[in-house]
Amino acid sequence: MSRKLEGAAPRTRLPARSVDTHMHLYAPQYPQLTPGPLVPPDCPGIDEYRRLQRWLGLEQVVIVQANAHRDDNSCILAALDAFGENARGVAVVKPETPESTLAELHQRGVRGARIMQLPGGAVGLEHLLAVNARVREFGWHCIVQFDGREMLDHVPLLQQIDNPFIIDHIGKFLGPVTPQDPEFQALLKLMDRGNCYVKIAACYESSHTGGPEYADTAALSRALIAHAPERVLWASNWPHVSQSVDNAPDDAVLLDTVCGWIPDQKTLERIFVHNPRDLYDFS
Known part of the structure; x- marks a missing residue:
């Protein structure tokens, strides 16, 4: 079964210059590295993603x-070269990554470093401060993903960052959490510091109520947007590699669902255009 890359257009008409702030690309010449997760068998790449862009606007x-x-960033660098000024990258950086490598990554469009405290991640939270110290010199930020149920444990670490950083995937609360729970309230307080962004993405990965409405992650997302819309980002999380191809969400339907959580056009433009353009240095 092939991935759905076209179909009925979304009901939502996205504003010009809308940015997808988190997706992944693969190509046969860049194999899986141990102990990372497997590369999807169909290797969804640049051509497929461009079809998705046209479909969603x-x-x-x-x-x-x-x-x-x-930590082999070759695949995203090749993609950045292909997309040119319409793309930015988030690479894997280690504390020992040479300065010359960081400079090359920056020149080719990288503006962030990935920290992943979940199975399969290449660089975990134990390296966050060291990596952040390296990349902030280039005006980059770290994007951070962990099980949101551990939020209270990680807040002291995250509070040591005084430049921008991003919490992925609505906080990635892998157990049921409500907007009133202390773990989620701690996330809101991080946003209040002025440098913490949260990405509205992959609602299906942590929802316990399920689609198509994702009522539980929808409630969290609405609370984030109401609290600090100037620090919320949207992302497709395409090609949804945590799901099988036949169980992956319909991207047009998912986009409409998420946009239904956004109260007005001004906020939509803030989340899809202004916030990511400021953070990722788009021209």
């Missing part, structure tokens, strides 16, 4: 290093 993109490729 997207113009610019942030390509995030796939866990399957560990």
Whole structure:
């Protein structure tokens, strides 16, 4: 079964210069590296993603290093070269990554470093401060993903960051959490510091109520948007590698669902255009 890359257009008409802030690309010449997760058998790449962009009405993109490729950023660099100024990248950086490598990554469009405290991640939270210290010199930020049920444990670490950083996937609460629970309230307080962004993405990965409405992650997303819309980002999380191809969400339907959580056009433009353009240095 092939991935759905076209169909009925979304009901939502996205504003010009809308940015997808988190997706992954693969290519046969860049194999899976141990102990990362497997590369999808169909290797969804640049051509497939461009079809998705046309279908959804997207113009610019942030390509995030796939866990399957560990710290070999070759695949995203090739994609950045292909997309040009319409793309930025999030790479895997280690504390010992040479300065010359960081400079090359920056020149080719990388603006962030990935920290992943979940199975398959290449660089975990124990390296966050060291990696952040390296990349902030280039005006980059770290994107951070962990099980949100551990939020209270990680807040002291995250509070040590005084430049921008991003919490992925609505906080990635892998157990049921409500907007009133202390773990989620701690996330809101991080946003209040002024440098913490949260990405509205992959609602299907942590929802316990399920689609198509994802009522539980919808409630969290609405609370984030109401609390600090200036620090919320949207992302497709395409090609949804946590799901099988036949169980992956319909991207047009998912986009409409998420946009239904956004109260008005001004906020939609803030989340899809202004916030990511400021953070990712798009021209």
